[in-house]
Amino acid sequence: MYVRKYILLLGLMVISVKVSAESGEALWMRYLKLPSDLQSLYIPYAQVYFEEGSSTIEVAKQELAQAFVGLTGVDIKFQKKPFKCSLLIGKNVNQFWNIPDIEKNLKKCANEGFVIRSVKRNGVRRIIVTANTDAGILYGTFALIRLMQTGCPLDSLNIIERPKYKFRLLNHWDNLDGTVERGYAGRSIWWNRKETLDALKHQYLTYARANASIGINGTVLNNVNANPKVLDQEYIEKFARFADLLRPYNIKVFMSINFSSPVIIGGLPSSDPLREDVQQWWNQKVKEIYEAIPDFGGFLVKANSEGQPGPQDYGRSHADGANMLARALEPYGGIVMWRAFVYSPSGDDRAKQAYDEFVPLDGQFRDNVIIQVKNGPIDFQPREPFSPLFGAMEKTPLMIEFQITQEYLGFSDHLVYLAPLQKECLDSDTYVKNEGSTVAIVTNGTLFKHQYSAIAGVANIGRDINWTGHHFAQANWYAFGRLAWNHNLKPEDIAREWIKMTFTHDSVFVESVLDIMMRSREAVVNYMTPMGLHHLMGWDHHYGPAPWTDIEGARPDWLPRYYHNASEEGIGFNRSKSGSNAVSQYAEPLCSMFNNPKTCPQNLLLWFHHLPWDYRLSSGLTLWQELCYHYYRGVDEVKLMQKKWDRLRGRIDDERFEHVQHKLKVQVREAKWWRDACVLYFQTFSKMPIPYELERPEHDLDELMNLKFDMKNHN
Amino acid sequence: MYVRKYILLLGLMVISVKVSAESGEALWMRYLKLPSDLQSLYIPYAQVYFEEGSSTIEVAKQELAQAFVGLTGVDIKFQKKPFKCSLLIGKNVNQFWNIPDIEKNLKKCANEGFVIRSVKRNGVRRIIVTANTDAGILYGTFALIRLMQTGCPLDSLNIIERPKYKFRLLNHWDNLDGTVERGYAGRSIWWNRKETLDALKHQYLTYARANASIGINGTVLNNVNANPKVLDQEYIEKFARFADLLRPYNIKVFMSINFSSPVIIGGLPSSDPLREDVQQWWNQKVKEIYEAIPDFGGFLVKANSEGQPGPQDYGRSHADGANMLARALEPYGGIVMWRAFVYSPSGDDRAKQAYDEFVPLDGQFRDNVIIQVKNGPIDFQPREPFSPLFGAMEKTPLMIEFQITQEYLGFSDHLVYLAPLQKECLDSDTYVKNEGSTVAIVTNGTLFKHQYSAIAGVANIGRDINWTGHHFAQANWYAFGRLAWNHNLKPEDIAREWIKMTFTHDSVFVESVLDIMMRSREAVVNYMTPMGLHHLMGWDHHYGPAPWTDIEGARPDWLPRYYHNASEEGIGFNRSKSGSNAVSQYAEPLCSMFNNPKTCPQNLLLWFHHLPWDYRLSSGLTLWQELCYHYYRGVDEVKLMQKKWDRLRGRIDDERFEHVQHKLKVQVREAKWWRDACVLYFQTFSKMPIPYELERPEHDLDELMNLKFDMKNHN
Incomplete structure (x- = not known):
């Protein structure tokens, strides 16, 4: 398809560029031909020795072949003998060269790591990719492909990598009826599908390849608000079939279970975790699962949280509940991920409750239990402090749960690059042992030396052709995986990789889009919930602004005013020592710093x-003025993002260009909606003018308060 | 009502100001107490000798009394004897002092002018207001009141004024059923009212006082698209009652008539103006009217225009039709105002047709016929060149018709100060005799020495409590009257008077609002129809943008594309010599200047x-870029107007402040609607990008094209 490149201002040139139409279906694995200077860098490596092996080795080999010909236009020649090859991949390829530091480095790679090394001997350049396991070879191969996709020279590589977390998981909040809770990219790819598995195979393998390419090694296939039916034989078989498809890609399947399953589907009189019949039931169920899925990963459990059943229904603790399941899974190497997302309307400050409930249980959990903690103490807001649980349970592995799907960040309508949010949390210093006790160090098992470590992201994936609704939401899937692999990566570096792989190497495009992405998270914070505000979203949809919401009979802690507390006196949630004292859940010096508004x-x-x-x-x-400036800055930033995008027309395919262009238009409009709603609503309390150098609000408060939200337009 | 004056940015002061709530009903005649320093300037003039006389003299005296006590808090003492008085008003007051140059100046004042003179004799200051007629005294009194309202010192006055036009008229496009064509301030104040005349008297007298205060001396009470019933005895009586109310204020009533009245209400077989029975019928009708209204002004006629009947229906000319009516009116001193607003769909360039049809008739009209010509050749657009008829009919008096109601300028929703538009037209040099042959000089009778001269404004008045819908639309009524009195006044000076009288003397407010008003006309040109574009409005409402309109069966010259001619090749109406040659209707050097795009x-x-x-x-x-910049500048200007207004809170009453604030918000929104609609629509032809430093459009073209206009929201 020909795209006329528009004449620039004072336009001097008219250029025609051929760009293919693209749907986004191929994600960052498009493997289109690189610029010719790069091709020539890689073509010398077309002679490949790829050590034979398991199905994992086979998929890695196929991926390399596909990528290589796509990127360079030259087919790989796979050779039986290594000596004439320029690229050698396999667990044992170093035997041919016996390079001592490769052996040494392999020891640092553990189970899933890999070594990539450029070697020059007798004037011949070669690359060696090796690892201790097939999984390591898979990841090493994808790493090599990424180097080519992003245009790196290959002649002096010396890469040793191993993942920072043992389990790197996607959580699909997919219901068995095919809907996706907080999903904004169509219905579930897993459940309630009419097509045959064969017809869907391409989709599932793309999913598997994408995850393998970024190091995701586990996936929870159903919603944490779990339907008990998932434990029926019918669904166990479906899980098994998905596991078979994903296994070559080193991805284990996990299952969310309903704690009341023994009663609901087992017919038992109780689900009390201390009852022997209940325990037996779970043991039997786990046995059935492992018979179908020998490498089944384990259970994810949301219990006694937002109406889900749990051990407290029987007067038992979270530990009692988790341990019962852990005992059943232990013989098979399975784990329990037990969510700490608990709060009750009658209790104390919601932000404190998970900590208050779980910290006393530290030491009571079995070794194969991991407590899954959301990054912040409330719920996936545009900005929260890190959860005070991180670092507070020395004897218990805690995993971090991020949300990739943008429940509170504009769904798939707003361009928000989430890596800076996740990085901000991972890099937060908890100070629990000493300076440098970051959330990452706490959760990856380093600080307290736990056997298991894990990190999970709530997936933003659905049946949309582009997988994630917004093309840029793909970047959040990608970046989550990359950070889960190595939380030391910089968000801007991850973004640059992703842009090059997903769109183009055109440096004007890459740098402009990088700038757009890097602005986007602070923009959404500013136009939605700046300065520590949170949960101002409509209580039933979490999309648009509704700080005024007052629903009779609604749980107060589901209503925005619980969080903003705006009145004529002021605004904000007093969590200092004179208030809910949530600050005391943080170690010093954080506690004192947060406690004082001058140092907070x-x-x-x-x-x-x-x-x-x-x-x-x-x-x-004043606070009021600063708040206004933040809201306006948020809108201005999105306008800037939109302008930057707009001038990139012609540098990529029109199809994705226009899709994103339209979404940005919506985002600008909705950023204004947010700004005007919040500023005008809070102004009814502050009774102060919006600083006069700022543009006047576009909307009337009444009009905004009467807007009806139609979820249909957002799925 | 107490208004908290909001804290300014980095606010240093908090002040409470008492401001009264106001509805706008009192127009610019609020007569609220002046700042005390001004009061003390005027209180010395409370001893007044006001010469007795007609009802006109009586209303002038009452007005002065009301104004004086309102502005100063001190009641006037009317004295029987002049010698102890400090203010003397009357036709003969100079006899007491016999100041020679007052006598001399009175000769220059003609019928409606006046002299105001400060005199100091024997250490005593006095002011003399005198004139040749009662009307002159009325206008002189209002002028003196205005000097006080605007805070002028009175101790060295030497004012001689006379109006530039003989007839200074409002045209009410009011239908007998109470609707108002192109009226946006509620229903007609004149027709189909349920209240008794007594109940409405206050309203009518406010109308009369307002017009007298600015020198309006005639009013056409019904729509130019005239209902023949207006000539029924019932309506003649109603006209007579209105005439009785208005007479003391020197306002004559005029009537729009339907040319087919002899057939429709007279029962004649024809309305052919050359038939004697038709002429007799009109003579009789005019006689009836003058029996009821001895000072009746005359007829306004829209004939053979937009479907109205006229002499051409009988093969007669406009002159035949106008002269028949003129003969009937002549004995009583009445005039015929015959509209030149003619064009037909089958013909040549609409902009040329009035000229082509009327110029050949020059010299054929009777002396008491005035041809009424709209300011531009099309129809009251935000900007047009002046009509080429001005100056082209040496033997015929031409009157200029402006539109005060904002048919094409955002109705009563948009703040647009029209004096700059009117002034631009009046000051336009036609070059028909020599340099300086301005439209004003042509139409006021000076250039070609005509007995009659006239100027008309289509009224924006309705039953709304504030008369005009938008508080600032009052300024257009005011400014039209002031310019009709003296077209040499500067729009900014008129605006400053009006602001002080209507709102406050607070100089911050006056200068800010002046700036808003002076920006407003160019703003609306820019966001609606910049660079000579015209008639892009929805064809059935003339409100919002609809350059895309394509209605099957609609008259092409009622559709926007007739005017913009946008295609992939370009945009605009070729009226040069290579096109419709409309340029040739203008005198040199205009013709050549307009003809060449480099000099146009x-x-x-x-x-x-x-x-x-x-x-x-x-x-x-490029043209495309410049067009975009104009549209964006239009929006930016309205945003600036809005910001300027917003910071004036507390300087006037909240009631009007918030009313205008809301209207400005609507205007900003609709300016964007205009901008986006036109830019996006024209972009479908230009296929060029919107310059990248400009904000991206907020709307999608599809969405804008599907907007339904609801007239109910705009009346």
Whole structure:
């Protein structure tokens, strides 16, 4: 398809560029031909010795072949003998060269790591990719492909990698009826499908390849709000078939279970975890699963949380419940991921409750239990402080749960690159042992030396042709995997990889889009919930702004005003020592820093403090003024993103260009909706003018309060 | 009502100001107490000798009394004897002092002018207001009141004024059923009212006072698309009652008539103006009218225009029709205003037709016929060149018709100060005799020495409590009257008077609002129809943008594309010599200047030329780029107006402040609607990008094209 490149301002040139139409279906594995200078770098490596092996080795080999010909236009020649090859891949390929430091480095690679090494002997350049396991070869091969996709020279490689977390998981909140809770890219790829498995195979293998390419090694196939039927034989068989498809890609399947399953599908009188019949039932169920899926990963459990059943229904603790399941899974090497997302409407500050409930249980969990903790103490907001549980349970492995799907960040309508959010959390210093006790170090098992470590992301995947609704939401899937593999990677580097692989090497495009992506998270914070505000979204959809919501009979902790507490006196949640004292759940010096509004970071100020509208900030502005500036800045940033995108027309295919262009238009509109709604609503309390150098709101508060949200437009 | 004056940015002061709530009903005649320093300037003039006289003198005296006590808090003492008075008003007051140059100046004042003179004798200051007629005294009194309202010192006045036009008229397009064609301030104040005349008297007298205060001396009470019933005895009586109310204020009533009245209500077989029975019928009708209204002004006629009947229906000319009516009116001193607003769909360029039809008739009209010509050759657009008829009919008095109601300028929703538009037209040099033959000089009777001269404005008045829908639309009523009195006044000076009288003397407010008003007309040109574009409005409502309109069976000259001619080749109406040659209707050097796109003023470029999208302008930009910048500038200007208004809160009453604030919000929104609609629609032809430093459009073209216009929201 020919795209006329539009004449630039004072246009000097008219260029025609051929760009293919693309749907986004291929994700970052498009393998289109590289610029010719890069091709010539890689073509010398077309003579390949790929050590034979398992199905995992086979898929790695096929991937390399597909990628190589796509990127260079030259077919790989797979050779039986290594000596004339320029690229050697396999667990044992170093035997041919016996390079000592490769052996040494392999020891650092553990189970899933790999070594990639450029070698020059007798004037011949070669690349060796090796590992201790087939999985390592798979990841090493994908790493090599990525180097080519991103245009790296290959003649002086010396790469040793191993993943930072043992389990790197996607959580699909997919219901068995095919709907996806908080899913904005169509229905479930897993459940309630009319097509045959054969017809879907291409889709599932693309899913598997994509995850393998970024190191994801486990996937929970059903919603944490679990339907008990998932344990029926019918569904166990379906899990088994998915496991078979994913196994070559080193991806284990996991299952969310309903704690009341013994009663609901087992017919037992109780699901009390201390009852022997209940325990027996679970043992039997687990046995059935492992007969079907020998490498089954384990269970994910949401119990006694938001109405889900759990051990507390029988007067038992979370530990009692988790341990019962852990005992059943232990003989097979399975794990229990037990969610700490608990809070009750009658209790204390919601932000404190998970900590209060779980910390006393530290030491009571069996070794194969991991407590799954959301990154922040409330619920996947545009910005939260890290959850105080991180670092507070020395004897228990804690895994971090991020949300890739944008439940509170504009669904798949808003372009928000989430790596900076995740990185901010992972890099947060908990100070629990000493300086440098970051959330990453706490959760990856290093700090407290736990056997298991894990990290999970709630998937944003659905049946949409482009997988994630928004083309840029693919970047959040990609970046989550990359950070799970190595949390030391920089979000901008991950983004640059992804842009090159997903769109083009055109440096104008790459740098402009990088800039767009890197602005996007702070933009959404600013236009939705700046300065530590949180949960201002409509209570039933979590999409648009509804800080005014007052629903009779609704749980107060599901309503925005529980969180913003706006009144004529001021705004914010007092979590300091004079308030809910949530600050005390953080180690010093954080506790003191958060407790004092003068030292509390401004981007969390209203998370920890309720302050008067005329409270004077270090900028010299009042709280009210600063809040207005933040909301306006959010909109301005999105406008800037939109302008930057718009001038990239012609540098990529029109299909994706226009899709994103349209989404950005929606985002600008909705950013204004957010800004106007919040500023005008809070102004009814502050009674102060919007700073006069700012544009006036576009909407009336009444009009915004009467907008009806139609979920149909957002799925 | 107490208004909290909001804290300014980095607010240093909090002030409470008492401001009264106001509805706008009192127009610019609020007569609220002035700042005390001004009061003290005027209180010395409370001893007044007001010469007794007609009802006109009586209303002037009452007005002065009301104004004086309102503005100063001190009641006037009317004295029987002049010698102790400080203010003397009357036709003969100079006899007491016999100041020679007052006598001399009175000669220059003609019928409606006046002299105001400060005199100091024996250490005593006095003011003399005098005139040749009662009307002159009325206008002189209002002028004196205005001097006080606007805070002028009175101790060295030497004012001689006389109106530039003999007839200064409002045209009400009010239908007898109470609707108002192109009226956006509620239903007609004149027709189909349920209240008794007594109940409405206050309203009518406010109307009369307002008009007298600005020198309006005639009013056409019914729509030019005239219902024949207006000539029924019932309506003649109603006209007579209105005339009785208005007479003391020197306002004559006029009537729009339907040319087919002899057939429709007279029962004659024809309305042919050359038939004697028809002439007799009109003579009789006029006689009836003058029996009821001895000072009846005359007829306004829209004939053979937009479906109205006329003499051409009988093969007669406009002159035949107008002269028949003129003969009937002549004995009583009445006039005929015959509209030149004629065009037919089958004919030549609509902009040329009035000229082509009327110029050949020059010299054929009777002396008491005035041809009423719209300011531009099409129809009350945000910008048009002046009508080429001005100056082209030396032997015929031409009157200029402006539209005060904003048919094509955002109705009563948009703040647009029209004086700059009117002034631009009046000051336009026609070059018909020599340099300086402005439209004003042509129409006020000076250039060609006509007995009659007239100027008309289509009223924007309705039953709304504030008279005009938008508070700022009052300024257009006011400014029209002031310019009709003296077209040499500057729009900014008129605006400053009006702001002070209507709102406050607060100089911050006055200067800010002046700036808003002075920006407003160019803003609306830019966001609706910049660079000479015209008639892009929805064809059935004339409100929002609809350049795409294509209605099967609609008259092509009622559809926007007739005017914009956008295609892939370019945009604009070729009226140059290579096109419709409308330029030839203008005198040199205008004809040559308009004919050449290099010399044609840029703000009329697409009026006279069809040019390619990449046509390079003197700015170095292409036509497309320049067009985009104009549309965006229009929106930016309205945003600026809005910001300027917003910071004036507390300086006037909240009631009007918030009313205007809301209207400005609507205007910003609709300016964007205009901008996006036109830019996106024209982009489908230009196929060029919107310059990248400009914000991206907010709307999608599809969405805008599907918007339904609901007239109910705009009346």
